Amino acid sequence: MQPIEAVLFEPVGCLAEFPPEPFQEIAAKLFRRRKQPSTSGSRAYWHLLNLMEAAGEADMAPALELQAVAEASLYEDVPPALIELKAMGVRPIVASSLSKVAISRFLEMNQLGGLFDRIFGRDDAGGIKTAPLQSALRNMRPDRAIYLTDAAEGLKVAKAVGVNAVLMMNDPDEARRLALRDPAGGIVSLHELPDFIRVVAAENAV
Amino acid sequence: MKNISIYRPTSVDEAIQILSAHGAKAGVYAGGTDLLIRLKNRLAQAPIHLVDIKKIQNLRYIKEDSGGGVRIGAATALSEIADSDLLKSKYPMLVEAVHTISSPELRNASTLGGDLLQEVWCQYLRGGYACWRNGGYMCYGAIGDNSYYHSAMGGRLCYAVYPGDAAPALIPFDARVKLATPGGTKDLSVEQLVPGDLLVDGRIQSHVVRYNEILTEVSIPAPKPGLRASFEKLRPRGVWDFAMASLAMSIQVRGSAIEDARVVFGGIAGKPLRETVVENFLKGKTLSGELAGQAVTLALANAAPLKYNATKIDMAKGLLASGLNRLNAAN
Numbered sequence: 405m406q407p408i409e410a411v412l413f414e415p416v417g418c419l420a421e422f423p424p425e426p427f428q429e430i431a432a433k434l435f436r437r438r439k440q441p442s443t444s445g446s447r448a449y450w451h452l453l454n455l456m457e458a459a460g461e462a463d464m465a466p467a468l469e470l471q472a473v474a475e476a477s478l479y480e481d482v483p484p485a486l487i488e489l490k491a492m493g494v495r496p497i498v499a500s501s502l503s504k505v506a507i508s509r510f511l512e513m514n515q516l517g518g519l520f521d522r523i524f525g526r527d528d529a530g531g532i533k534t535a536p537l538q539s540a541l542r543n544m545r546p547d548r549a550i551y552l553t554d555a556a557e558g559l560k561v562a563k564a565v566g567v568n569a570v571l572m573m574n575d576p577d578e579a580r581r582l583a584l585r586d587p588a589g590g591i592v593s594l595h596e597l598p599d600f601i602r603v604v605a606a607e608n609a610v
Numbered sequence: 611m612k613n614i615s616i617y618r619p620t621s622v623d624e625a626i627q628i629l630s631a632h633g634a635k636a637g638v639y640a641g642g643t644d645l646l647i648r649l650k651n652r653l654a655q656a657p658i659h660l661v662d663i664k665k666i667q668n669l670r671y672i673k674e675d676s677g678g679g680v681r682i683g684a685a686t687a688l689s690e691i692a693d694s695d696l697l698k699s700k701y702p703m704l705v706e707a708v709h710t711i712s713s714p715e716l717r718n719a720s721t722l723g724g725d726l727l728q729e730v731w732c733q734y735l736r737g738g739y740a741c742w743r744n745g746g747y748m749c750y751g752a753i754g755d756n757s758y759y760h761s762a763m764g765g766r767l768c769y770a771v772y773p774g775d776a777a778p779a780l781i782p783f784d785a786r787v788k789l790a791t792p793g794g795t796k797d798l799s800v801e802q803l804v805p806g807d808l809l810v811d812g813r814i815q816s817h818v819v820r821y822n823e824i825l826t827e828v829s830i831p832a833p834k835p836g837l838r839a840s841f842e843k844l845r846p847r848g849v850w851d852f853a854m855a856s857l858a859m860s861i862q863v864r865g866s867a868i869e870d871a872r873v874v875f876g877g878i879a880g881k882p883l884r885e886t887v888v889e890n891f892l893k894g895k896t897l898s899g900e901l902a903g904q905a906v907t908l909a910l911a912n913a914a915p916l917k918y919n920a921t922k923i924d925m926a927k928g929l930l931a932s933g934l935n936r937l938n939a940a941n
Contacts, residue, residue, distance in 0.1 A: 405747065576753040576917045589747025596767050599809075600747065603767065606812040 405568060405588060407608050408601045410521075410549040411489060412499040412540050415510055417446030417554040418572050418594075419482050424448035426472035430465045431455055444575075445472070450557035453501050453532050462526070469506045478514045485594040486519040494601055495521040499540040499551070501532035533557070537565045550588070550601075554578070559585050570600070614649065616660045622669075622790045622824055625661050630792055630822040632659040634811045638824055640664060640685050641720040643712070644728040651736050653729070654745035655813050669826060672696055678832030684723030684787075684825045688776075692717060701830060703839035707779035707858060710843045713850045723825040726777050726787070726803065727817050730770035731852055732759050742768045742814050756916040758846055758854055762923050763879035764914035768807050771877055772816050773852045777804050778876035779841055780828065781884065782860035788827040789819060796823070806881035816880065834870075836863040838940055840933040843876070844925050853877030855922050857929035861937055866896045873930065875910075878922045885909055888930065902934040 416422045422445030431437045431448075435455045442448050449472075452464070486496050497520060498507055504525035511517045522540065529535040537551060546566040553559060554572040559582065562569030571590035573579035579590065591597055616639065619625040629636045637657030639645055648656040663669060669685035672694050680700060682691065691697055692708045711717060711725060729735075730743065732751050740746030751760040752769045760769045780800045787803050789796040803825075804817045811821050819825060843856035856876035862869045871892040875883040888905050895901055906927045913923045 571748070573748075573753050579753040583748065583750070583753065587748070590749070590753075591767070592749065592752045592765070592769070599767055603742070603747070603809060603814065606809050609812065 405604045405607075406545070406547045407605050408494060408548060408550055408568070410495040410497055410540075410544055411597065411601075412497050412537060412549055412551040412567065413520075414500050414551075414553060414558060415476070415498065415502065415507065416449045416500070417444075417558075417574065418552040419516075420476040420478045420510070420514070421445060422449060422472050423475045426468040426475070427452045430468045433465055433468070434461060435459060444578075445476075446555050449501075450555045454557065456532055462531075464503070466503065466505070469503060470509060473502075473506050473510045473513070476510060478516075479594060481594040482514075483516065483519065485597050486516065488598040489601070490519065492598060492601065494598075497521055497540050498523040498525075499529075499536040500524070501526045501536060503527055533561050534564050537561060537567060541565060541567060550597075552597075554582075556582055556585060559587055570597075612649065612652075612656075612658050614658055614660060616662055618662045618665050620665050620667075622663075622666060622826060625663055625666065625824055626790060626792055626822055628659070628661050629824070632657075634813065634821045635659055636661055636821060638663055638723075641687070641724045643716050643720045644724055647736075648729055652738060653735065653743070654740075655729075655743060663824065675829070680830050682722055682828045682830070684726075684827055685721045688712075688717040688720045688722065688725060689714065691722060700833055701783060701839070703841045703858065703860070704776075704779050704783070704830070707775050707841040707843070707856075710841075710845075710856075711775050722776055722828055725774050726800070726828075727819060727825060728774055730759070730768070730816065731773045732768075732770035735770065743770075752916060755918060757918040757921075759852060760916055760919055761879050762913055762915040762919045762926075763883060763910070764912070765880055766807055768814055768880070769916065771852075771879060772804060772806065772881050773877075774804070774882075775843065775853060775856060775876060778856060778858040778874045778882040780830065781874045781882055782839055782858050782872035783830045783833070784872075785828055785830045787825055788829070789823045790826045791820070791823045795826075800828070801882070801884065804881055806879070834862050836869070837861075838863060838937045840936045842929050842932055842936075844929065855925035855929055857926065857933050858882075859930075859933045859937070861892060861897070863897060868892050868895050868897055873909075875926050875929075878910075878926050885930075887911065897934075897938050899935070899938060901938070902931040905934060906931050 424445045427448035524536040524539045529539040551562040551567045568588035571587045636659035639660035639662045669683040671683040734750035839860040845851040871889045873885040873888045
């Protein structure tokens with residue numbers, strides 16, 4: 405792996421635990437899909453993105469999207485990890501298929517605003533899934549960036565744009581399944597991310 | 611099989627020169643019970659230039675020093691430690707601990723230095739998975755079967771436990787080590803030697819020894835007056851296995867009061883884990899049957915077990931109660 409210069413974060417599942425219900429409701433409302441029984445906000449979110457992509461739909465229901473943000477529970481290791489990354493000179497970037505309004509609300513609610521270098525949502529990227537990542541990587545070598553994800557769809561998206569996909573191993577059973585999909589790496593907690601980047605840097609220095 | 615070169619220096623200085631010349635691809639070869647298996651397991655971090663230190667004369671000894679302590683050469687076999695009358699008389703707990711390391715055959719070959727600096731024995735690493743210690747960027751133990759050989763106290767990238775038994779058993783005696791380096795001798799406590807996973811010369815390891823440094827000696831101060839010590843180890847099988855949890859502890863008793871204490875858990879974390887909360891609790895207390903129950907409630911409050919290894923914490927707490935009861939019974 406090349407030395408890492410930036411980390412792309414998808415808030416859903418990587419910065420916070422999102423509730424599945426608002427995403428399931430959006431899927432039901434826009435695509436008449438029955439609510440899925442999944443308890444994972446991340447899985448419901450990526451399922452919705454797949455439906456949007458298939459239908460060529462550019463928007464979620466804004467009120468429900470904001471409800472998901474309002475009910476999201478920030479992982480406690482996020483602020484210290486972001487501060488440490490910045491101190492190391494690594495750029496934390498939000499690259500998400502959420503709307504810019506939803507992302508801004510999420511960052512504001514959790515007092516994370518000053519901790520990200522850039523923010524790319526689906527509206528300014530002009531699309532979902534790969535589009536925000538492509539926008540984020542416009543002036544950067546993709547092999548020098550990490551994209552954190554806890555979902556199989558996230559791994560596919562990362563592979564499509566050539567960025568190093570790193571698994572957030574929130575759930576050991578799910579992580580064990582996803583590990584078979586050949587991610588570039590995996591971490592148990594965000595507090596390991598700075599060490600991950602240091603190990604890669606040290607290997608490149610030898 | 612990789613192409614391996616073996617060097618047989620006759621002095622520590624010569625060994626350091628060879629290690630320095632080959633960088634991180636060189637490694638010290640003594641007993642070989644860890645290193646040769648790392649090679650056999652084809653681990654990415656296994657050295658290919660082996661510097662055999664068995665021909666160096668002054669690394670294999672057990673002798674009493676002028677202050678009543680004992681010095682042990684790093685290349686001393688574990689069986690020699692297990693059979694040493696000097697050590698039995700001064701530090702019976704250490705001898706008891708060494709008797710629980712692997713099998714008699716392996717103790718004949720394994721050295722004290724090798725036991726202190728051995729690589730972790732995670733089944734995923736040894737099974738060739740591309741984990742943090744084997745050229746990859748993931749800990750399979752954190753998401754796989756972590757019942758036996760993984761930390762129940764959290765981790766940093768790699769969640770394997772520090773596997774050695776000698777280090778936990780030496781820490782209660784405030785033992786120290788000497789490292790020969792290109793710039794002279796380094797003197798460290800055993801705790802400083804094995805502080806848990808860290809990045810040394812571009813690789814993750816449990817100890818601080820750099821590629822061109824050699825552990826030469828372990829020194830144990832004279833036993834303090836009133837010192838009592840205990841070691842117990844629980845393992846998946848009755849013999850010949852690594853600790854699922856172990857406890858080495860010492861207390862220094864004056865009259866009936868505990869003046870000082872060392873409580874060191876093995877097998878549950880990425881390093882020998884000193885439980886200073888319990889140590890501080892014990893200081894000033896009177897050794898009694900009730901003490902164990904109180905100490906157990908305070909112990910390991912920061913436990914962070916993985917999916918399958920919470921039982922290690924119960925084992926460790928049980929060992930603490932057992933250890934204190936043993937020391938009380940010896941009253």
